[in-house]
Amino acid sequence: MGSVPAGARVYVACVVLAALACLAPVPGLRVPWWIVALLAVLYAGCDHVPPPRGPRSAGSPGGETPQGMGTFLPVLLAGAFLLPPAAAALVALPGALLARVDQRPRAPRRVWRAAQLAVAVWAASRAYGTLGGPDAVATPRFPYALVPAGAAVLTFCAVLAVLDGGILALAERAPLRTAWRGLFARSLAPVAAHGLAGLMMAVLWRSPYGPVAALLVLLPMYVSCWVFAQYHRERAAHQATIRALVQAVDxxxxxxxxxxxxxxxxxxxxxxxxxxxxxxVEGLRFAGILHDVGKLGVPTRLLRKDGPLTPEERRIIELHPEYGHEMVRGIAFLGEARSAILHHHERLDGSGYPYGLTGAQIPEFARVVAVADAFDAMTSTRSYRRARPVPTALEELERCAGTQFDPGMVAALVRSLGRHGWHPAVTADDGPPVLPDGRTSAPHASDALGRGAP
Incomplete structure (x- = not known):
C-alpha cells in the first residue's frame, strides 16, 4: 500500500473495522446460510458482466470500476430484504474480494470495496427491518412494502456516497468542497431501479413460486447490463479511434x-x-481534440518550419480543415464535430477559411472550437513567442469578439474560467499549465491557427 496516502490507509482501515463489526453474528439469531451462499455465488458470478468504465466511478478510487461492482446490485439488495443485516453484509464479500481490478494497488482496492459494500448492505438491511419490511413482504402488503424498500435504497445510496466522498478526498486529494458533490444524486436513480428488482426477487422468493422464480428476475437485468456493456465497449472503440488520430498528429x-x-x-x-x-458536450470534446487532424495531409517541413510562412506555404497549410473533414467524413459517431473540423478557422466577418462563411453561417460547434483553439494558442508557448497570461488572452478574445469570434462563445469561456480556472490536462512531454492568476507555464508548443493566431 506504499502508493496509497497515509490518511487514506487509516480511512480504509476504519471502514474495514466497521465492516467487521457489521459482520458480527447476533447470538440466538437463526441464519438461512443456504440463501447467503446462493446469493453470494450469484453476486460473485456477476463479475463476468463488464460494467461501464469512466472517471471516478463510485466506490473505486482512481477512476475505474472493478468488474462486477454495482452491475448486479439487485442481488445485494435482495439479500438486504431477505436476510438479517449481518448475513446480508456477507453476500457482497466473495464478489468484491475476487473481482478483477486493473489499477494498482489491487489488494487495497478489493478490500476497500468489500468493506464499503458490507457496511452499505448492512445499513440498508437495518433500515428495511426497522420499518417492518420483512413482514410487509411476507404478507404481502403493497404498496406499503415499497416504503421500507425505498428507505433501504436511500440508506444504501447515502452510505456509499459518504464513504466514496471520503476516499476521493483522501486517496485522490479531491477538494473537500467537491469530493461529495453529486455522488448521492447520480447513484440514486440506478440504485432505485436495482432496488425494485431486488424487492421483486424477495417477494417471489417468499411466495409459493420460490427461489427459482425469484432468480428469473435476474435474466432481464443480465440482458440489459450486457447491452449497456456493449454500448460502452463501442464508446471505448470510438475513444481509441480518436486517440490514434491525435497521436498521429502529435x-x-x-x-x-x-x-x-x-x-x-x-x-x-x-x-x-x-x-x-x-x-x-461530448461531441464538442471530440471536435476540439480532432480539429487539427487535417495536418496529417500537410507536408511535415511546413508544420515544423521555424521562420515565417510564405503566401504559398500559408495556402497549403490552410487546406488542413478540408483534409481533416475528408479524413473523418465516414466516422458517423462524430456527428456535428465534423462541421467544426471543417469550419473552425472561419471568422464572423467572412475573412476566415476555407469558405469565408459569415456570422450564423458558421456552425455552432465551429464557433466554439475557434474560441477554444485561439485561447490555447495564446496561452501556450509557440516557436516564435512566449505564452500569454490567461487574463491577457481573454482580453484579446474579447477585443476580437464580433469580428473574428462569436461574442457568446467568448463570454461563455470567460464565465467558465472565472468559476473553474484553467487547469488543462497535459501530456508527459508538456510542462506545467498556465495558471489562472496569469503566471505563465514552462514552454509549450502549438500551432493553432496556421501561424495566424491573434
Whole structure:
C-alpha cells in the first residue's frame, strides 16, 4: 500500500473495522446460510458482466470500476430484504474480494470495496427491518412494502456516497468542497431501479413460486447490463479511434503536442456554460481534440518550419480543415464535430477559411472550437513567442469578439474560467499549465491557427 496516502490507509482501515463489526453474528439469531451462499455465488458470478468504465466511478478510487461492482446490485439488495443485516453484509464479500481490478494497488482496492459494500448492505438491511419490511413482504402488503424498500435504497445510496466522498478526498486529494458533490444524486436513480428488482426477487422468493422464480428476475437485468456493456465497449472503440488520430498528429507536428487535448477541454467548458446536453458536450470534446487532424495531409517541413510562412506555404497549410473533414467524413459517431473540423478557422466577418462563411453561417460547434483553439494558442508557448497570461488572452478574445469570434462563445469561456480556472490536462512531454492568476507555464508548443493566431 506504499502508493496509497497515509490518511487514506487509516480511512480504509476504519471502514474495514466497521465492516467487521457489521459482520458480527447476533447470538440466538437463526441464519438461512443456504440463501447467503446462493446469493453470494450469484453476486460473485456477476463479475463476468463488464460494467461501464469512466472517471471516478463510485466506490473505486482512481477512476475505474472493478468488474462486477454495482452491475448486479439487485442481488445485494435482495439479500438486504431477505436476510438479517449481518448475513446480508456477507453476500457482497466473495464478489468484491475476487473481482478483477486493473489499477494498482489491487489488494487495497478489493478490500476497500468489500468493506464499503458490507457496511452499505448492512445499513440498508437495518433500515428495511426497522420499518417492518420483512413482514410487509411476507404478507404481502403493497404498496406499503415499497416504503421500507425505498428507505433501504436511500440508506444504501447515502452510505456509499459518504464513504466514496471520503476516499476521493483522501486517496485522490479531491477538494473537500467537491469530493461529495453529486455522488448521492447520480447513484440514486440506478440504485432505485436495482432496488425494485431486488424487492421483486424477495417477494417471489417468499411466495409459493420460490427461489427459482425469484432468480428469473435476474435474466432481464443480465440482458440489459450486457447491452449497456456493449454500448460502452463501442464508446471505448470510438475513444481509441480518436486517440490514434491525435497521436498521429502529435508525431507529425511535435509543436502541437497536448494542444488538441486542451482545445477539447476548453470546448467542453464553453459547451457546459452554454447549457448544452451531455451528447453535444461530448461531441464538442471530440471536435476540439480532432480539429487539427487535417495536418496529417500537410507536408511535415511546413508544420515544423521555424521562420515565417510564405503566401504559398500559408495556402497549403490552410487546406488542413478540408483534409481533416475528408479524413473523418465516414466516422458517423462524430456527428456535428465534423462541421467544426471543417469550419473552425472561419471568422464572423467572412475573412476566415476555407469558405469565408459569415456570422450564423458558421456552425455552432465551429464557433466554439475557434474560441477554444485561439485561447490555447495564446496561452501556450509557440516557436516564435512566449505564452500569454490567461487574463491577457481573454482580453484579446474579447477585443476580437464580433469580428473574428462569436461574442457568446467568448463570454461563455470567460464565465467558465472565472468559476473553474484553467487547469488543462497535459501530456508527459508538456510542462506545467498556465495558471489562472496569469503566471505563465514552462514552454509549450502549438500551432493553432496556421501561424495566424491573434
Amino acid at each position: 508525431i507529425k507536428d511535435g509543436y502541437t503536442r497536448g494542444h488538441s487535448e486542451r482545445v477539447g477541454q476548453a470546448s467542453m467548458m464553453i459547451a457546459r456554460e452554454l447549457g448544452m446536453d451531455d451528447d453535444r
